[in-house]
Amino acid sequence: MTTLDSKVPSGPLETKWDRHRFSEKLVSPNNKRRIKIIVVGTGLAGASAASTLGQLGYEVECFCFQDSPRRAHSIAAQGGINAAKNYQDDGDSVARLFYDTIKGGDFRSREANVYRLAQVSTQIIDQCVALGVPFAREYGGQLANRSFGGVQVSRTFYCRGQTGQQLLLGAYSALCWQIERGQVTMRPRTEMLDLIVVDGHARGIVVRDLVSGHVTAHTAHAVVLATGGYSNVYYLSTNASGSNVTATYRAWKQGAAFANPSFTQIHPTAIPPSETHQAKLTLMSESLRNDGRLWVPKVPSGRRPPNDIPSSERDYFLERRYPQFGNLVPRDVASRAVKTLCDEGRGVGPGGHGVYLDFTDVIEQQGLDVVRERYGNLFDMYQRITGEDAYRVPMRIYPAPHYTMGGLWVDYNLMSTIPGLFVIGEANFADHGANRLGASSLMQGLADGYFILPYTIGHYLATTKITPIAEYHRESREALERVASRVTKLLGGQGRRTAASFHREVGRILWDHCGMARCEGGLKRTLQSIPALREEFWRDVAVPGSGETFNQELEYAGRVADFLEFAELICHDALHREESCGAHFREEHQTPDGEPKRDDTRFSHVAAWEYRENGPPILHKEPLTFEFVQPTARSYE
Amino acid sequence: MKFTLKIWRQQGPDDKGRFVTYQAHEVSPDMSFLEMLDSVNQGLIVKGEEPVAFEHDCREGICGSCSLVINGVPHGPERGIATCQLYMRRFSDGATITIEPWRARAFPIIKDLVVDRRALDRVMQAGGYISVNTGGAVDGNVVLIGKDQAETAMDAASCIGCGACVAACKNASAMLFVAAKVSHLASLPQGKPERTRRVTAMMEAMDREGFGACGNQYECEAVCPKSISVRFIATLNREYLRAGVVESGAPTVPEAPHAESD
Ligand SMILES: Cc1cc2nc3c(=O)[nH]c(=O)nc-3n(C[C@H](O)[C@H](O)[C@H](O)COP(=O)(O)OP(=O)(O)OC[C@H]3O[C@@H](n4cnc5c(N)ncnc54)[C@H](O)[C@@H]3O)c2cc1C
Ligand code: FES
Numbered sequence: 001m002t003t004l005d006s007k008v009p010s011g012p013l014e015t016k017w018d019r020h021r022f023s024e025k026l027v028s029p030n031n032k033r034r035i036k037i038i039v040v041g042t043g044l045a046g047a048s049a050a051s052t053l054g055q056l057g058y059e060v061e062c063f064c065f066q067d068s069p070r071r072a073h074s075i076a077a078q079g080g081i082n083a084a085k086n087y088q089d090d091g092d093s094v095a096r097l098f099y100d101t102i103k104g105g106d107f108r109s110r111e112a113n114v115y116r117l118a119q120v121s122t123q124i125i126d127q128c129v130a131l132g133v134p135f136a137r138e139y140g141g142q143l144a145n146r147s148f149g150g151v152q153v154s155r156t157f158y159c160r161g162q163t164g165q166q167l168l169l170g171a172y173s174a175l176c177w178q179i180e181r182g183q184v185t186m187r188p189r190t191e192m193l194d195l196i197v198v199d200g201h202a203r204g205i206v207v208r209d210l211v212s213g214h215v216t217a218h219t220a221h222a223v224v225l226a227t228g229g230y231s232n233v234y235y236l237s238t239n240a241s242g243s244n245v246t247a248t249y250r251a252w253k254q255g256a257a258f259a260n261p262s263f264t265q266i267h268p269t270a271i272p273p274s275e276t277h278q279a280k281l282t283l284m285s286e287s288l289r290n291d292g293r294l295w296v297p298k299v300p301s302g303r304r305p306p307n308d309i310p311s312s313e314r315d316y317f318l319e320r321r322y323p324q325f326g327n328l329v330p331r332d333v334a335s336r337a338v339k340t341l342c343d344e345g346r347g348v349g350p351g352g353h354g355v356y357l358d359f360t361d362v363i364e365q366q367g368l369d370v371v372r373e374r375y376g377n378l379f380d381m382y383q384r385i386t387g388e389d390a391y392r393v394p395m396r397i398y399p400a401p402h403y404t405m406g407g408l409w410v411d412y413n414l415m416s417t418i419p420g421l422f423v424i425g426e427a428n429f430a431d432h433g434a435n436r437l438g439a440s441s442l443m444q445g446l447a448d449g450y451f452i453l454p455y456t457i458g459h460y461l462a463t464t465k466i467t468p469i470a471e472y473h474r475e476s477r478e479a480l481e482r483v484a485s486r487v488t489k490l491l492g493g494q495g496r497r498t499a500a501s502f503h504r505e506v507g508r509i510l511w512d513h514c515g516m517a518r519c520e521g522g523l524k525r526t527l528q529s530i531p532a533l534r535e536e537f538w539r540d541v542a543v544p545g546s547g548e549t550f551n552q553e554l555e556y557a558g559r560v561a562d563f564l565e566f567a568e569l570i571c572h573d574a575l576h577r578e579e580s581c582g583a584h585f586r587e588e589h590q591t592p593d594g595e596p597k598r599d600d601t602r603f604s605h606v607a608a609w610e611y612r613e614n615g616p617p618i619l620h621k622e623p624l625t626f627e628f629v630q631p632t633a634r635s636y637e
Numbered sequence: 638m639k640f641t642l643k644i645w646r647q648q649g650p651d652d653k654g655r656f657v658t659y660q661a662h663e664v665s666p667d668m669s670f671l672e673m674l675d676s677v678n679q680g681l682i683v684k685g686e687e688p689v690a691f692e693h694d695c696r697e698g699i700c701g702s703c704s705l706v707i708n709g710v711p712h713g714p715e716r717g718i719a720t721c722q723l724y725m726r727r728f729s730d731g732a733t734i735t736i737e738p739w740r741a742r743a744f745p746i747i748k749d750l751v752v753d754r755r756a757l758d759r760v761m762q763a764g765g766y767i768s769v770n771t772g773g774a775v776d777g778n779v780v781l782i783g784k785d786q787a788e789t790a791m792d793a794a795s796c797i798g799c800g801a802c803v804a805a806c807k808n809a810s811a812m813l814f815v816a817a818k819v820s821h822l823a824s825l826p827q828g829k830p831e832r833t834r835r836v837t838a839m840m841e842a843m844d845r846e847g848f849g850a851c852g853n854q855y856e857c858e859a860v861c862p863k864s865i866s867v868r869f870i871a872t873l874n875r876e877y878l879r880a881g882v883v884e885s886g887a888p889t890v891p892e893a894p895h896a897e898s899d
Contacts, residue, residue: 073700240694279672542683
């Protein structure tokens, strides 16, 4: 039976983390050598955690499914990373970053976690600079900043349009050092397929070596999941093609509660889908909204070229509806506005799936060179994909699934409901509530990995009696068998349909009924259609080749099988939440002019779902209490 | 559009491998090269055949996974992009396209178009880092770094580690890769204290892994998806030379405490 104890320290917000760190027990240096920790994932969260744990003296075994830890999906983050440095002296502070994040998340996150995140944000920048991350600089040599959506200060640090790449290369280099020192054993091309739980504690994982196909059990004193987000459940998303839910989903089936699975961020500015074979959507960084203006023709103008439409006939809809924040409203607000217009038939481009993002004004005011320097790589990317030159014709953009605020439930110590199983980065649910602000995920991943987990896991290890277990312990054998029988089942079918066709279908269903807008009827129908689709999958999926070799289709089919189960959990969560908050918009709960209506009396809680073998998942609620900020209607007008 | 594809198929490292011809029909010019391969693979799967193995993840030119030699050129005919950023509108309808894996002694083939590039990671592990512990770093603005210098570091740091430079080089040298890594850290003040050890260790690792010597032909720069300049190879050579001088104990100019570009 799952119980949710957030373990948030009492007392003033500002000193919670310091006091907590002091009261935590430490593991003595000599004992650390004898303690082994498994880290799954090498994105910002996993690489920073594994390297720091190695540096502290633990024996670390680290896994990722790519051929190199440096290729984790974090590498693709473009825009930047937030920190409350207040280098611009524009009124920023830890308190303001805290407040912006709580409000941006529409009052559905835990105050204590968010405050701590804002506090350690400043250390992250220092750490990254020390590791050689080449952040953008001013002429005077100081670190440069840009602004991002949902806030009124400039606190985002960046490396051109490649911030994730540079931060990950920094964390990866720290990891390389620990691998060289023998503190970390790195196992790339190895996929976790199950969790080993012994006497209620997480004690290891079962993995498949993606080259040889060997399935093996790895045991340890504790397990850390840093396996990223699951936006790919929608099939088309901005995520890397390998991103998936398998690790956290399998942990869920072993007893870890899953929190707010339906909170999915749909990013407003991606390149619109253009054709049926499309495998992914490409993000155009949010930073473009600093200078680009969103508009559609006031009356649908058919194929009329945008440059022929005079400004009196354009509707700059975000500036009109949200005069204070204009084009820089948070992502959920912008995405919904775009969707509403397109649903009304006012969209532009093929199928009316798009709005213009126009740079004419800034090019006129500041010159082409300035724009080229700021966004050149994005404009190039846009041209390559669409064949259009955005310096001359406005970009077309459309929302795309991008980030999952939901994830495994964790307490203040980042531990799940299974003792010894810690979850960090996008894989947990902790800090972003119902909507994440731009440039805050990189911050959270590195906060978790460099600065928070290394402390909190020490306390667990110092205070828990952990007995040695043999590799062929009963629970390990059972987990191995679960994995082996699934692999056999996937390969055994005589099917005629590809895993991708099922993936596309479940993605489409979710996008239509559990995407930017949700309603009771649609969700209930979806809860009926998904099991049927899943049955068809197991009856009719075609997976060629064998399990004893490198077999990409087998890997993929396994991930799709998990998506097909997980999609149902998402819908249960969306159905239960009879309110609109952040990215979760229930059509039944809106004001007459289409703004979301939150319900703090009934839904000021985290929804944490427990797995049940036969029957729907069980809902547990962690109440959210706000001691330091008063939840208000979230207005950006 | 339609195309004839000659694709390298190889069951595993011990198989000899061969080209197999496939037809790609109903290709739209807006498809990416990898989407075109996806659709060929979908066709193979429903026929019960094994799809062509190839590497991909981000599909936007940043992770460095994708790695195809297209018509003899790593990452294909367009400069400054990775395979995943190549679109079919770049090819003429009806063309025959050959597709091969990276070929280099240090990159053994795993299957079809997928190779093992862990050698690059091992070169990084030999010294491609700044050894600072987590915590205790000074404020990020304490050491000022000029904009130009930061830009130079960033130019070098853009390397996505795909290995195209190795695949393009007759000697299968990894000089451009190592040069990018060494130059990135050497051009920042934080990287200075370890520069001697770093460059020596990485060069030794490069030899150990079976990468060849630089032949000064610059095919590497031509195929680099990030257009990393070969002038960084000159920086690497300078760093290496300098390290030799430092190690042999000859008197050297004392290191400047702060950043100046060199
Ligand atoms: C295009 C794009 C741009 C973005 N830009 C920004 C930005 O500018 N600022 C910002 O703050 N955020 C941004 N984000 C979000 C941010 O990049 C991610 O949320 C963040 O990088 C996630 O990091 P992570 O460490 O949690 O996971 P990831 O980087 O996704 O890493 C997951 C790791 O887990 C491993 N893994 C997963 N499953 C398994 C398994 N079963 N077995 C073994 N290994 C496994 C993978 O191999 C990988 O190493 C962006 C996201 C996208 C898609
Ligand atoms: S798939 Fe990531 S660079 Fe091509």
